[in-house]
Amino acid sequence: MTEQAPSRPRAVLVVALMVTALVTAVGYRFASAEGDEIVLGPGEVTVQIDIEHSRFLPERLVVAEGTRVRFLVVNGDPIHHEFITGGPEVHRRHAQGSEARHASIPGEVSVDPNGRAITTFTFAEPGRFEFACHLPRHYAYGMHGEIEVLPAP
Numbered sequence: 001m002t003e004q005a006p007s008r009p010r011a012v013l014v015v016a017l018m019v020t021a022l023v024t025a026v027g028y029r030f031a032s033a034e035g036d037e038i039v040l041g042p043g044e045v046t047v048q049i050d051i052e053h054s055r056f057l058p059e060r061l062v063v064a065e066g067t068r069v070r071f072l073v074v075n076g077d078p079i080h081h082e083f084i085t086g087g088p089e090v091h092r093r094h095a096q097g098s099e100a101r102h103a104s105i106p107g108e109v110s111v112d113p114n115g116r117a118i119t120t121f122t123f124a125e126p127g128r129f130e131f132a133c134h135l136p137r138h139y140a141y142g143m144h145g146e147i148e149v150l151p152a153p
């Protein structure tokens with residue numbers, strides 16, 4: 001008789017969800033033009049970004065200045081995507097670039113079909129940052145979102 005061990009991906013998912021739930025609690029609320037929103041941070045937080053039908057979910061995040069965000073990117077699509085965040089120069093470089101895949105550097109990671117990937121990025125100063133997939137036609141299709149960074153409380 002062989003006993004089936006619990007599958008590793010499921011265990012990883014459960015841990016990821018627990019971490020996400022945990023860090024979502026670390027934050028505060030503020031009223032913005034978008035309504036009542038939760039500000040993540042300050043400190044270190046983990047956020048799960050889902051990809052479904054070539055769209056990011058959520059498409060908007062609000063974080064406190066100085067927050068180090070660990071992005072867990074979960075691709076529900078059967079095609080490759082990427083998650084890129086950073087300043088305008090980062091997006092310009094990727095929009096013009098022809099690299100189909102990248103090694104993971106802070107704020108930039110490729111995501112396999114139905115795969116998951118992690119990248120971290122520190123939002124050091126207040127402002128608006130974009131996150132996007134710059135694979136051909138994905139940005140134009142709507143595969144981008146916004147991170148608003150508020151001054152530290």
Ligand SMILES: [Cu+2]
Nearest residue numbers: 081082133138
């Ligand atoms: Cu994409």
